[in-house]
Amino acid sequence: MARVLAGLDPEQRTAVTAAAVPVCVLAGAGTGKTRAITSRIAYRVLSGQIVARHVLAVTFTARAAAQLRARLGELGVAGVQARTFHAAALRQVRYFAPRLLGGREMPELLDSKIRLVTLAAGRLGVRTDRAAARDLAGEIEWAKSSLVEPGEYAVAAAKAMRETPHEPARVAEVFAAYEQVKRANGVIDFEDVLRAAIWGIEDHPDVAEQVRAQYRHFVVDEYQDVNPLQQRLLDAWLGGRDDLTVVGDASQTIYSFTGATSAYLVDFPHRHRDSVVVRLVRDYRSTPQVVGLANAVIRQARGAEARLRLELVGQRPAGPEPEVRIFTDEPAEATAVAARCAELIAAGTPAQEIAVLFRTNAQSEAYEKALAEAEVPYVVQGAERFFERAEIRQAMVALRAAVRSTPGETPLVEAVVAGLGAVGWAPGQPPAGGAVRERWEALAALVQLAEEFGAEPLLVPVGEAAVSERAVSLADFCAELQRRAAAQHVPTVSGVTLASLHSAKGLEWDAVFLVGLADGTLPTPYARSAEQLEEERRLLYVGVTRARQWLWLSYGTARSPGGRNRRPCRFLPQLDRSDGAAGRAGGTGRGGTGRGGTDPASGAAQRRRGQPISCRVCGTTLLAGVDRKLGRCATCPSDLDEELFDRLRTWRGRLAGDQRVPAYVVFTDATLVAIAERRPRTDAELLAIAGIGPRKLGLYGRDVCALVDGTAVDDLDWKKSSESDPENGLPASGDGA
Numbered sequence: 001m002a003r004v005l006a007g008l009d010p011e012q013r014t015a016v017t018a019a020a021v022p023v024c025v026l027a028g029a030g031t032g033k034t035r036a037i038t039s040r041i042a043y044r045v046l047s048g049q050i051v052a053r054h055v056l057a058v059t060f061t062a063r064a065a066a067q068l069r070a071r072l073g074e075l076g077v078a079g080v081q082a083r084t085f086h087a088a089a090l091r092q093v094r095y096f097a098p099r100l101l102g103g104r105e106m107p108e109l110l111d112s113k114i115r116l117v118t119l120a121a122g123r124l125g126v127r128t129d130r131a132a133a134r135d136l137a138g139e140i141e142w143a144k145s146s147l148v149e150p151g152e153y154a155v156a157a158a159k160a161m162r163e164t165p166h167e168p169a170r171v172a173e174v175f176a177a178y179e180q181v182k183r184a185n186g187v188i189d190f191e192d193v194l195r196a197a198i199w200g201i202e203d204h205p206d207v208a209e210q211v212r213a214q215y216r217h218f219v220v221d222e223y224q225d226v227n228p229l230q231q232r233l234l235d236a237w238l239g240g241r242d243d244l245t246v247v248g249d250a251s252q253t254i255y256s257f258t259g260a261t262s263a264y265l266v267d268f269p270h271r272h273r274d275s276v277v278v279r280l281v282r283d284y285r286s287t288p289q290v291v292g293l294a295n296a297v298i299r300q301a302r303g304a305e306a307r308l309r310l311e312l313v314g315q316r317p318a319g320p321e322p323e324v325r326i327f328t329d330e331p332a333e334a335t336a337v338a339a340r341c342a343e344l345i346a347a348g349t350p351a352q353e354i355a356v357l358f359r360t361n362a363q364s365e366a367y368e369k370a371l372a373e374a375e376v377p378y379v380v381q382g383a384e385r386f387f388e389r390a391e392i393r394q395a396m397v398a399l400r401a402a403v404r405s406t407p408g409e410t411p412l413v414e415a416v417v418a419g420l421g422a423v424g425w426a427p428g429q430p431p432a433g434g435a436v437r438e439r440w441e442a443l444a445a446l447v448q449l450a451e452e453f454g455a456e457p458l459l460v461p462v463g464e465a466a467v468s469e470r471a472v473s474l475a476d477f478c479a480e481l482q483r484r485a486a487a488q489h490v491p492t493v494s495g496v497t498l499a500s501l502h503s504a505k506g507l508e509w510d511a512v513f514l515v516g517l518a519d520g521t522l523p524t525p526y527a528r529s530a531e532q533l534e535e536e537r538r539l540l541y542v543g544v545t546r547a548r549q550w551l552w553l554s555y556g557t558a559r560s561p562g563g564r565n566r567r568p569c570r571f572l573p574q575l576d577r578s579d580g581a582a583g584r585a586g587g588t589g590r591g592g593t594g595r596g597g598t599d600p601a602s603g604a605a606q607r608r609r610g611q612p613i614s615c616r617v618c619g620t621t622l623l624a625g626v627d628r629k630l631g632r633c634a635t636c637p638s639d640l641d642e643e644l645f646d647r648l649r650t651w652r653g654r655l656a657g658d659q660r661v662p663a664y665v666v667f668t669d670a671t672l673v674a675i676a677e678r679r680p681r682t683d684a685e686l687l688a689i690a691g692i693g694p695r696k697l698g699l700y701g702r703d704v705c706a707l708v709d710g711t712a713v714d715d716l717d718w719k720k721s722s723e724s725d726p727e728n729g730l731p732a733s734g735d736g737a
Contacts, residue, residue, distance in 0.1 A: 021242065029545035031281060053080075100199075126166065131439040145229045224260070279310060291313070298538070320550055323552045330556040330558075338374040349510055363521070364498050376496055394423050396478070446481075448559065510549045511547065513554070630677065641679060648676060651713045
């Protein structure tokens with residue numbers, strides 16, 4: 001027992017030793033949730049409160065279930081059933097099948113819906129390729145996981161704002177036909193397994209009695225990812241009992257498109273009136289600098305999940321500040337990332353402890369290419385390498401075939417677009433549906449490669465000392481694709497991980513690169529509702545919290561060289577990093593004046609600088625220094641009070657002359673513009689302008705507020721205004737420029 005409790009922090013200990021009531025553990029990223037729940041099980045077993053074989057712990061991946069079993073074994077507890085929802089349900093259905101089916105064997109379980117969905121769609125005259133069938137299968141899985149029947153699908157999809165691959169009524173017809181084809185073939189799918197387990201318990205008292213006698217104590221990990229079907233199965237298992245422990249983090253809810261919902265986690269105290277809620281906020285994974293950035297990202301969150309957001313407190317020693325880098329385009333960004341990966345590996349960081357994370361799998365090609373050219377080994381997590389994808393292999397075959405029929409003078413991009421027509425790709429807006437859109441985006445990435453590759457002419461030798469230029473042909477491009485594919489097929493045992501943000505959930509690395517952080521990529525343009533946008537914000541939060549020590553955030557101002565400018569991700573905050581390192585639990589952040597004092601205004605400024613700076617016109621997070629001073633994007637309309645701006649400039653010129661300093665030492669032009677636009681009237685409003693710190697507030701705040709209120713320059717108290725900093729005759733620069 002002493003070993004079980006040793007090293008637990010106060011919040012973990014509260015969760016572990018809580019009584020046999022419903023317990024909800026809100027566990028932030030890196031706060032030791034697995035340790036808390038396994039220690040709770042072990043504590044209760046070793047203290048004689050429960051018997052190990054009566055415990056059922058469920059989670060969402062086989063890896064997580066194996067980790068739970070391994071941790072329990074280390075604590076000396078054997079016999080606990082730790083399984084995924086599907087594995088637990090399948091075990092029960094197989095056991096009770098002879099009783100429920102009158103002696104008949106359990107139907108075969110489908111590994112994938114795609115073949116039967118294709119058959120069902122074909123019966124209705126709906127043409128589908130593999131990607132389209134995958135999207136239809138995804139809609140059927142969402143519906144069944146949400147307890148939606150075919151006849152209810154169209155209404156439910158509209159209410160959920162689903163982006164359907166066909167008209168909702170047509171999807172409903174395919175759904176109904178799929179169920180018929182499935183029954184005719186005598187097979188069941190994974191959702192049917194959960195439904196069968198529910199049916200066995202709800203409609204057969206003898207089965208319910210046996211299941212509930214076996215399992216009396218329940219633990220659910222990642223509770224924010226439970227869907228309505230899984231919750232109904234959990235309720236069936238419980239049978240009105242309340243020996244339940246759930247663990248989750250609403251800020252990591254990123255799978256709502258599959259039917260998962262954090263509503264059960266959010267509503268847990270209302271569903272279980274006598275429950276205990278414990279918050280784990282001490283982050284043992286990441287440095288305080290990374291933790292500070294994570295807090296700043298999620299601090300902006302809105303919606304139901306935001307009610308349960310946790311302010312994490314870093315427990316590790318201080319580390320490097322997160323790096324925010326801006327590049328001219330995505331190829332330049334990828335090249336820089338690859339170079340930095342090589343530097344980290346050369347300095348001793350194992351390649352497998354480095355990850356490059358992006359929003360969509362279609363973004364991986366640029367990083368695969370850059371890493372291959374830098375001779376940095378890599379692996380792709382949760383997806384195929386770019387040139388191994390079926391649509392890319394088909395496209396390369398089509399482009400090689402198009403070489404023979406394409407006139408040599410055809411511009412490269414035009415030739416590639418025409419060649420991709422053979423595999424059904426066309427420019428314009430991407431189609432609806434996740435898999436179909438992902439296929440379209442992967443092929444669009446080939447067009448982008450053509451734009452980049454064809455931007456420079458080829459140099460062709462014509463003699464010993466002379467070369468000539470010629471346009472890049474489709475044959476040249478096909479050869480380039482073959483070269484890249486060969487370079488990226490080099491087998492690797494371990495390497496830098498390339499992964500989407502969804503695939504990275506539950507993983508962690510010493511060094512993490514979050515790339516492509518531009519509006520239109522993150523958030524994706526397909527996130528239109530407030531709820532969808534909040535889920536995109538949570539994706540960034542998940543990405544940030546994957547880093548233990550070193551974090552890089554970047555984007556290219558254009559997708560390709562010379563392309564249209566893009567704005568940075570609106571969720572990316574601008575931070576004073578000193579505020580991010582909030583210290584260990586019970587500690588404090590820096591709040592002094594920089595000269596040994598404890599100026600209250602300085603503390604307020606510290607808190608202010610921990611917040612993101614967003615454009616007050618369009619809401620975009622501001623990165624450029626001038627934009628941050630103005631409080632708006634340079635391209636957004638100005639509401640400048642020109643008369644006030646003229647008075648401010650006159651006042652600044654006279655004051656600078658009296659103090660014998662350059663005018664910018666008082667305030668820069670950008671700061672004067674910000675004042676004339678925002679017209680602050682209080683100290684707090686002045687401090688909200690980047691470039692005005694506590695020192696300048698003390699020196700000039702009274703004059704500025706008076707000018708904003710309409711006081712003439714000549715009516716100011718110039719004796720007071722001309723007083724300089726008594727220490728050095730100049731305004732101090734340590735507390736804000």
